[in-house]
Amino acid sequence: MSRYKAPLKAARGSASNALKQQMTVSALEQQRQRIAHNLHEHPAQTLALLQLHLGQLQQHPDCESVIPMIKELRRLAKDASQQLRQVIRELDEERPKAMVIDDALRARVRDMHVRFPGSPSIQLDLRGPRKPLDGKTCTTLLRVVNELLGNLCKHSNAPEALLSSSCQKNWIIVTLADRGCGFDPSRPTDGFGLHSVTSQLRALGARLKIDARTGMGTSIRLMIPRGRTDECHGGTERAQ
Structure with missing residues (x-):
């Protein structure tokens, strides 16, 4: 026994x-x-x-x-x-509600252009799962994406950026990348704006990877755990 x-x-x-x-x-x-x-x-x-x-x-x-x-x-x-x-x-x-993640990301980009006139052009490469994410997962993910888009507009000095989503085995991957001024991730900053969502990402078992260098742009990847799925779709588009 x-x-x-x-x-x-x-x-x-x-x-x-x-x-x-x-x-x-x-x-x-x-x-x-x-x-x-x-x-x-x-x-x-x-x-x-x-x-x-x-x-x-x-x-x-x-x-x-x-x-x-x-x-x-x-x-x-x-x-x-x-x-x-x-x-x-x-x-x-931001009350929890199930959504198809790619549709929600498009809506966030549209909101960004309303909130920040003259904001960077966003190219979309969305190939996320077709089925809606559960409400809590989707809400937390979009809250982080909202922070990232706000930082892109306020701090990156980038003329354009790429927002992508994909399915990789047991993960949903969402990435925002730009070729702006970048920053040194080893130096703590109060302006980054993700401290408020760190505990929520941890509660979801999600991962956050930052690849940035001063003067070389920034790439931030969110990895959200999800049951294995091959139901990914979409393609490249541009949001003005």
Whole structure:
């Protein structure tokens, strides 16, 4: 009987780890929804009230000398309100839902061009699985891709980039590569923006590989575990 103890113990350990991972992702999603609710209930309403009071103050007969300052404050409050609504919308949209990964990547690129006018041209080579990924996996993956696209627009100085997806044995591979200014991955930076999703990637058993050199561009590969599938398709296209 002793020969069965080791496999049984390993199976129990694997099941326990899987349960812990699911609990971690669920807790993070609940926290994200709570943050979105709190942002809507407090800062968003405060900014709306600020804009209202500034508008009323601007109509006061004794405030002629400070009208330019009031206008600037109203502009800043409006910009902050728009940015806050965008954050709330993104948090709300990131609730787990199953999606075909290639369709979701195309949508992320379209959103990027709306958020960052004049952003790099993105060539797409999408050959991911045809079946939708489960909601939690897809949501976490897209959250990371969103961070990568934002960094591409803000830091890479690259005129174009390649976003690709493929199936390789038990993995789904998503890669974003550019020939921009690059960076030194050995030097920690607060601006990279992936710290917030590291624990979620770990909970999925996903891997992140960074290949970058200063002045030589950047290539970031995401490897997401998936049951072996040959259902990959697609081809090269360009998103403007």
